[in-house]
Amino acid sequence: MPHLPDHLLTGYRNFMSGRYLAESGRYRSLAREGQSPETMIIACCDSRAAPEAIFDAGPGELFVLRNVGNLVPPYAPDDQFHSTSAALEFGVQSLKVKNIVVMGHGRCGGIRAALDSTAAPLSPGDFIGKWMSLIAPAAETVSSSTFMTATERQTALERISIRYSIANLRTFPCVSILEGKGRLSLHGAWFDISTGELWVMNKDTGDFERPEMT
Amino acid sequence: MPHLPDHLLTGYRNFMSGRYLAESGRYRSLAREGQSPETMIIACCDSRAAPEAIFDAGPGELFVLRNVGNLVPPYAPDDQFHSTSAALEFGVQSLKVKNIVVMGHGRCGGIRAALDSTAAPLSPGDFIGKWMSLIAPAAETVSSSTFMTATERQTALERISIRYSIANLRTFPCVSILEGKGRLSLHGAWFDISTGELWVMNKDTGDFERPEMT
Amino acid sequence: MPHLPDHLLTGYRNFMSGRYLAESGRYRSLAREGQSPETMIIACCDSRAAPEAIFDAGPGELFVLRNVGNLVPPYAPDDQFHSTSAALEFGVQSLKVKNIVVMGHGRCGGIRAALDSTAAPLSPGDFIGKWMSLIAPAAETVSSSTFMTATERQTALERISIRYSIANLRTFPCVSILEGKGRLSLHGAWFDISTGELWVMNKDTGDFERPEMT
Amino acid sequence: MPHLPDHLLTGYRNFMSGRYLAESGRYRSLAREGQSPETMIIACCDSRAAPEAIFDAGPGELFVLRNVGNLVPPYAPDDQFHSTSAALEFGVQSLKVKNIVVMGHGRCGGIRAALDSTAAPLSPGDFIGKWMSLIAPAAETVSSSTFMTATERQTALERISIRYSIANLRTFPCVSILEGKGRLSLHGAWFDISTGELWVMNKDTGDFERPEMT
Incomplete structure (x- = not known):
């Protein structure tokens, strides 16, 4: 049945x-x-931050990769199965998207796990622990910022992870070459689940700022 | 700026x-x-098959993993970064979802790539090639089914890949244990982009059938 | 003349x-x-963040202490001249204000100086260096957060300094006693010079959030 | 919240x-x-004498230090936290203001406290008592001028305190050097809360006079 x-x-x-x-x-x-989306979004699995909702996107508009923490690992042309790299290759080389947006969000459970080094693994395989260890160096630095509140540390690492993923995108030859030719733009964004605010990364400084909405 | x-x-x-x-x-x-979605969806990145659209889901309803071809690799507790396994672990162990739905769709580019063994890699890293090689044995069998049309082979492999992913879900101890206890259900679905039809997998037979819409 | x-x-x-x-x-x-302001504001000298402008306050409304970085040193009943403690004592004991608001702001030059440990003193007396050394432990921690952008580090320390000052306010017996009796409330706020946004400190968590403006 | x-x-x-x-x-x-105010104001915390109101100043115009009694202590390059000296150093050395105005006002509570040697401390720390003791020698002299009315003694000490602060400004090497070079001007002003009159100090005589309002 x-x-x-x-x-x-x-x-x-x-x-x-x-x-x-x-x-x-x-x-x-x-x-x-066939599909010909202009934009690829790399977003989190979180049920509260669906890219199609936030960008009011219809069918065919957004090619969407979603994993925990919207992370892009560095380029590693080995014999492993790289789901994120595969999606990236497909979006850039086959669909020829013009934009890639890495979109993080507030209150991200993956980021929270990365900040909590004392937490027990969720299962013996500890897949979340290993996956989030991609940003372990930054997480350790942020965790030690004891003068910041828990939420401030969380927001800081959420934004660091977006910059980290964008930096890793550029380790892929196809991305860096097309970006150099002006045929591909990389963007960062951070969504505040509570207020609905979208903060956009300033490409020059890496800071997140509210876009002008006029 | x-x-x-x-x-x-x-x-x-x-x-x-x-x-x-x-x-x-x-x-x-x-x-x-915090989020407490009942259902996790494993879907494809395709811009034409957003789960939130197809299931008319609001914020907080669906925990969504999206990769090319909606594939779940087999359980492999090694030291690699497994984005799909990490999302699965997070959905099952942390969010305690009650359902996992693997949703494929028609005209899937990843499945098409898996069927076309003569295609050149999309990039030197050939990430799509490696990723889709997860279903290589089935893809070879289907490719050699020369009495089927191209579309029939494509649809066949799309549905095989859903059953394959569901079988791999059961290689994760946390999934098989919870399913055995009746606290987690696994489902398969296939979306026809053109007609909007949703085909649902019969758990007993593995066949895809139209659900009763009353 | x-x-x-x-x-x-x-x-x-x-x-x-x-x-x-x-x-x-x-x-x-x-x-x-005579004056009978309900509220004392501890703010920065910055020419872009006048409390009377931001709170559209008329004569008699706000008792205003302004120093570089809106800092309150800890209670120190010694024989030194403590201008900040004197203003606090006057506001609380003589004017009997009901609220004290520590208001910081973005792009604060004092906070920037605190973050830049390599800068030469502004003068041989190095008064800014000594004054901002009140928050040196936090500044060192934040300075070492190399994954954060310069602006993110600056904002983080601006907000830390507000919490620091509020914590120091509570080291004054008159403040802690009156707060305990419910006759004095302590508040934190942070003003964004560019956008005009005011962020208000959540007393439970120390986080800064946009107030509901309805 | x-x-x-x-x-x-x-x-x-x-x-x-x-x-x-x-x-x-x-x-x-x-x-x-960034800010580049031409003028630094050293004013009192009093809620009735906000410099931005009295000088109808917009954002960016006035760098404003406010403490009780608008006092500047003498130059003391020791290891204490000097909030007033820090603000002065910042205004003069970093912002390079062209003018410093010490603005006192009528009915000043700090000055009244300095005149009333019999008053009990406002708190055990007696911070106001110590702070206003900066002008204790003048306060004692004025207090003993029994032929003056209470208001006359108050106004006299308010104006003495302005001249005292200006004299102390000149004990800061950076101030006296820049004033000597003609790159910094020091001014005194006294505001009458009741009538709104502003009295300006004559630099030659130290007297306070109404400015020409043409």
Whole structure:
């Protein structure tokens, strides 16, 4: 018997009678002609920070990679399975996106785990521990900033992780070459779940600032 | 100067004056109390198959991992960075989701790449090639099914990859234990971009069928 | 010959024909009956962050101490001249203010000096160096947070200095006793010169948050 | 929960919809380019004598030190924390102000305390008593001038304290050197809260006179 959780079936019915009905032409055309999104988003799995919601994006607009903490590991052309690098390669080389946005968010559980070095692993495999160890050097520095509040340390590491991922994006030859040619732009953004505020990274300084909304 | 592509800024403005305005109480409460989604979705990065759209999901409902081809590698507790396993561990052990849905979709570029063994790598690192090699044995079998049309082979491998990922989910001790106790359910679904149809996996047979929509 | 810089004389004429003319009754009454401000503000000397402007305050409303970096040293009942402690004592014991607000601000030159341990003293007396050394332990910690941008380090120390001053306020017996009796409230605020945003300290966590403006 | 007294929040809203809205370009530019005020004011904390009001000064115009009685202690390059000297050093050496104005005012509570040698300390620390003891010799002389009325003694000491602070300013090498070179001017002023009159010190005689208001 085919089965899905009820809340998904209910939601799917709403989709069919709502968005799909309104945009069926667009879906059909996207199926026929393939996707050609201008922008790739690298975001977190968090249920409160869906990129399509925050950017009010319709079908075909955003190529979206989501992992815990919106991290991009450094370029490592070895024989391992690199899901993040694979998505990046697909977005840049096959879809030829013009923009990559690394979007972090407040109250990120992955970042919180990275800051809490005393926490027990979530399972014997400790996959979160290993994954977040990508930013361990920064996490240690921030953890020792005892004059900052827990929230300030968390926000600081969330923003550091975005800059870290952007720096790692540039270790991929295809990214750095296309960026050098002006055909690819890298951006950082940070979403405040509570207030809905979006802070955008200043490319010159790395700081996060509110965009002018006029 | 902080900068985002124009289409994202426009979308963000719509979000603020639309969904955020309408649901600010929910966002604030989710920020204060943390997320507690019932369901984790493992989906593809494809811009045409956003889970939140297909399931009409609001903030806080879906914990979403997205990679190319919605693949789950087998359990491998080594010293590598496993983004997919990390997200799985976080969803199951920390958020204690009740359902995991692996959702594939038609016309998937990753699956197409897996079927095309003659294609050149997208970059010297060949990250897509390595990533999709997770389903190489099935891809070879399907490729040699010369009596099937190209679309039939593609759909077949898309559905095989969903069953493959669900089987790999069960190689994670935390998943198999919780499923055995009845506290976690695994589901498969396949979305047809063109028609909007959602096909749901029958757990007994592995077949994909249309759910009853009453 | 009495002399003042021209811009002050011009400004004073505007005051007489503007605010004083409009509020002469209030000024006369405040002269006759004495001041009874409800709130004391401890703010920085910075020319861009005048408390009366930011809080649109009229005559008699705010008792205002201003020093570099809006710092309150710890209670030290010795035989030195303590200008900050004297103002505090006057505000709390004589004027019986109900609130004390420590207000910092962005781009503070004193905080910048505290973060730059390599800068030469401004003069042989090095008064700024000694004054800002009140927050030296925090400044050293923040300075070593090399993963943060210069602006992030600056903002972090600006906010730390506010919490530091509030903690020192509580080392004054008169403050802690009155606060304990519910007759005096301590507050922190941080003003963003560029955007005009005011961030208010959460008393429970020490974090700075935007106040609800409804 | 972030919290500020209601009257401050109300005032801040007025600021945002009033002055900030009207001068946001100036605030942004002052944030970007830094402050460069021409004039430093050393004034009293009194809620009825805000320098920005009296001189109708906008953002960026006045670097303002405020302590009880607008006192400048003599130069003392020791290892103590000198908030007044630190502000002076910052204004003169870093901001390179062209003018310093010591502004006293009528009905000053600090001056009244200095005249009343029989008053009990405001707190065991007696910070006001020690701070105002900077002008104790003058206060004793004035107190014994029994032929003057109480108000006359008060006004006399208010003006003496302004001359005293200006004399102490000249004990700071950086001040006296720059004044000698004609790059820094020292001024005295006294504000009458009741009438709004501003009296300006004649540099030759030390007398306070009404400025020509043409």
